[in-house]
Amino acid sequence: MAREEEYDKLPDKDAAKEFYAKYEPKELLGRGISSTVRRCIEKETGREYAAKIIDLSNDDATLEGTKQEVNILRTVVGHPYIIELQDVFESSTFIFLVFELCKHGELFDYLTSVVTLSEKKTRYIMKQVFEGVQHIHSRGVVHRDLKPENILLDDNLNVKITDFGFAKKLEKGELLHDLCGTPGYLAPETLKTNMFEDAPGYSFEVDIWACGVIMYTLLVGCPPFWHRKQMVMLRNIMEGKYSFSSPEWTDISESPKDLIRKLLVVDPKQRISIEEALQHEFFQSVKLDFDTIQIKEIGSVKLQTSKFNARRKFKMAILFVRAMVRIQRLRFTPEPLSVDTARTDPYRIKLLRKIVDGCAFRVYGHWVKKGEGQNRAALFENAPKTDLKHIYLANLSR
Secondary structure: OHHHHHHHOOOOHHHOHHHHHHEEEEEEEEEOOOEEEEEEEEOOOOOEEEEEEEEOOOOHHHHHHHHHHHHHHHHOOOOOOEOOEEEEEEOOOEEEEEEEOOOOOEHHHHHHHHOOOOHHHHHHHHHHHHHHHHHHHHOOEEOOOOOHHHEEEOOOOOEEEOOOOOOEEOOOOOOEOOOOOOHHHOOHHHHHHHHOOOOOOEOOHHHHHHHHHHHHHHHHOOOOOOOOOHHHHHHHHHHOOOOOOOHHHHHOOHHHHHHHHHHOOOOOOOOOOHHHHHOOHHHOOOOOOOOOOOOEEEOOEEEOOOOOOHHHHHHHHHHHHHHHHHHHHHHHOOOOOOHHHHHHOHHHOHHHHHHHHHHHHHHHOOOOOOOOOOOHHHHHOOOOHHHHHHHHHHHHOO
8 A cells, every 4th residue: 555655656856857848737537557647737838737656666677667768759750640759758767658638548448437349439540540550550569568558549539559669670570579568458469479389479460469358358347358267268369269249249230240250260371361351341441422423334234324303303302312321220229028937037138137247347346257158147146045954064064
């Protein structure tokens, strides 16, 4: 506790005169193992930024790691979906990294508040994530720790990929062998480097795998491989064992499922590329142009289009919109509420499932997955005290 209070305090002004001369630190936004993040205001312009204050007093490796992260950030700078590093200040005991401020915070926190995202919102966010990762890879950098906690959202809910602490710049054809990242998002080839001496290593494809895990998580509110027993989770990752069998997937179309299948492929050589992912039908929209009137020739028969008729075109447009609205509503038409079903299996009913999931998030503070037949309603099922009493007495009689 004392250690946390120490990190909450601001560094002495003598230790970072340059930072304090240019910025005025404000409230605490977050805390890491040896760092804190504060909102700060640039005195000259009044603009808001986020200052990551890193304490170097207890760990010599922190300085080297931070310098490497700064070099990576400068390598990938200049893309709308990558966090922008504004300033760097270094003293003997602290490093100050000043970033653009993302007021909506982490994608993780946003997802926790809404439980799941619609296909439309998932498409919007994942397209930006893929384009950001594509830019990172084009600069020869692999991120190695992509996850919702390392994706920030700005004022317009646009993506900002951040935290390049594990990122590495690769030479052409270079493979990595060190184990780093977050367990639930690790690619199979990363795990193999730690398990087998003759493992070939891994490269940019690990970020593509992580994108698949993120996309799955956004759609249904839980990661594909998570398990309370970490060894089981790691085995599932190695085998690429996940499913679309939980009730949440019944409301999701085939297109995002197909993309996830191509992202979560165990063999990195068979895994879809970033370019191919962006060309997938999930990201393609159909546009109809009502103003295109032209003469079409079919074989030897010419079909002359009629003259422009504003009333007719308006009527057609209205009919088209009404038809599209009806088609869209088919998937969201409320199912009849059965009292019997609600009593026996409330998780089968979409409306109740949303409420149950929201309660589970608030109670447990993190994603909870209950095996193949995902059912968070089971978290709230308690055995009657009479049954517990019988079990207790039976154990005493042995």
